[in-house]
Amino acid sequence: MRTRPVTRCGCQTGAAKRCAGSLRVDRSGKAFRWSRALVKGGMRLTESQLDEISAQRGSPTQTLRATVPALENLLFTPIELLDHGFLRVIDYMGDDSAIVQAARVSYGRGTRKVSEDSGLIRYLMRHRHSTPFEMCEIKFHVKLPIFVARQWIRHRMASVNEYSARYSILDREFYIPEPSQLAAQSASNRQGRAEALPPDVAQRVMTMLRNDAMQCFSDYEEMLDEEGGIGLARELARMNLTLNTYTQWYWKIDLHNLMNFVSLRIDPHAQYEIRVYAEAMLTVLRAWVPAAAAAFEEYRVGAFTFSAGMLAVLQRMLAGEAVDATNSGLSKREFAEMMAALKPTT
Numbered sequence: 001m002r003t004r005p006v007t008r009c010g011c012q013t014g015a016a017k018r019c020a021g022s023l024r025v026d027r028s029g030k031a032f033r034w035s036r037a038l039v040k041g042g043m044r045l046t047e048s049q050l051d052e053i054s055a056q057r058g059s060p061t062q063t064l065r066a067t068v069p070a071l072e073n074l075l076f077t078p079i080e081l082l083d084h085g086f087l088r089v090i091d092y093m094g095d096d097s098a099i100v101q102a103a104r105v106s107y108g109r110g111t112r113k114v115s116e117d118s119g120l121i122r123y124l125m126r127h128r129h130s131t132p133f134e135m136c137e138i139k140f141h142v143k144l145p146i147f148v149a150r151q152w153i154r155h156r157m158a159s160v161n162e163y164s165a166r167y168s169i170l171d172r173e174f175y176i177p178e179p180s181q182l183a184a185q186s187a188s189n190r191q192g193r194a195e196a197l198p199p200d201v202a203q204r205v206m207t208m209l210r211n212d213a214m215q216c217f218s219d220y221e222e223m224l225d226e227e228g229g230i231g232l233a234r235e236l237a238r239m240n241l242t243l244n245t246y247t248q249w250y251w252k253i254d255l256h257n258l259m260n261f262v263s264l265r266i267d268p269h270a271q272y273e274i275r276v277y278a279e280a281m282l283t284v285l286r287a288w289v290p291a292a293a294a295a296f297e298e299y300r301v302g303a304f305t306f307s308a309g310m311l312a313v314l315q316r317m318l319a320g321e322a323v324d325a326t327n328s329g330l331s332k333r334e335f336a337e338m339m340a341a342l343k344p345t346t
């Protein structure tokens with residue numbers, strides 16, 4: 001944490017105007033800047049929305065509070081997700097030092113080294129001492145398909161304010177998956193996908209999704225139309241919209257609960273469409289609280305919890321016994337999960 005006044009915006013004055021645009025996350029999870037022109041071409045943000053972001057990034061203020069330059073660089077800028085969605089950081093409170101300060105109930109930064117701080121953060125994470133992580137908070141603006149929002153809203157330990165379709169009219173924007181994401185129903189996992197559909201079948205599905213969404217949206221518009229149409233109340237007309245219609249919200253959460261969200265939704269068992277948002281959040285976490293993010297990836301994302309029964313099986317295996325699903329004492333599924341976790345990653 002800094003003790004001198006610093007700017008709240010990561011941009012240098014003068015360069016700020018050039019900062020508006022959005023970010024893309026590449027396959028390694030690294031964010032890179034996306035040009036304003038391409039964003040506009042993709043219809044993700046309007047010119048006036050981009051101007052608002054430019055204005056916000058162009059008016060830094062002085063503060064004594066903790067700031068994180070890497071997160072300041074991301075501030076306000078949309079990270080593009082799916083075909084029309086995004087995630088952008090609107091505000092945040094705290095940094096890695098805030099976690100350490102709270103754990104030590106200290107008065108200031110103290111004299112300890114960064115390595116001691118990250119050692120403490122790793123200890124807290126390992127032993128599930130969660131309250132110091134609650135001292136950091138972050139606020140996102142998220143644009144996401146309604147069916148993703150339904151999964152997202154199950155995470156109750158957050159504050160949310162959604163765009164009101166009772167008050168406003170939604171945009172004609174639907175999520176249409178990439179053909180590679182149009183997969184058959186998984187036989188082994190009732191909540192999962194199997195292999196991708198053949199290209200011609202995928203095209204048929206995409207046409208159905210697009211046509212149905214367009215038809216429902218046209219009917220929505222006709223129902224709403226007060227001049228020549230029906231003039232139905234917005235709160236009623238919206239029920240005709242398909243679940244792939246995009247909605248938006250502001251979502252504020254503390255770091256502890258954010259890590260709970262990310263660990264559940266970045267998991268391969270989570271649906272791809274929410275996973276991409278969790279992956280973007282992990283990118284944000286790495287920029288915001290690098291020590292906490294590293295501990296989180298070590299002890300949560302990359303870790304596997306052994307049950308007492310699994311541990312007993314592992315001990316028997318290490319002692320040289322041939323243990324299989326039938327003599328393990330575990331259910332077939334639990335044994336398979338354990339063996340999958342023990343399989344070396346290439």
Ligand SMILES: Cc1cc2nc3c(=O)[nH]c(=O)nc-3n(C[C@H](O)[C@H](O)[C@H](O)COP(=O)(O)OP(=O)(O)OC[C@H]3O[C@@H](n4cnc5c(N)ncnc54)[C@H](O)[C@@H]3O)c2cc1C
Binds near residue numbers: 154156269270271
């Ligand atoms: C892969 C996957 C599949 C899922 N499938 C289904 C499904 O088929 N059907 C379905 O309904 N849901 C499903 N869910 C949602 C899941 O059951 C949780 O509701 C969701 O992940 C939110 O988790 P959470 O309760 O930990 O988060 P939060 O609601 O953010 O809560 C965080 C923590 O706060 C505590 N807490 C919060 N509220 C309460 C409370 N009222 N009482 C006690 N403790 C509380 C708990 O410790 C909780 O872990 C699925 C989730 C995932 C990731």
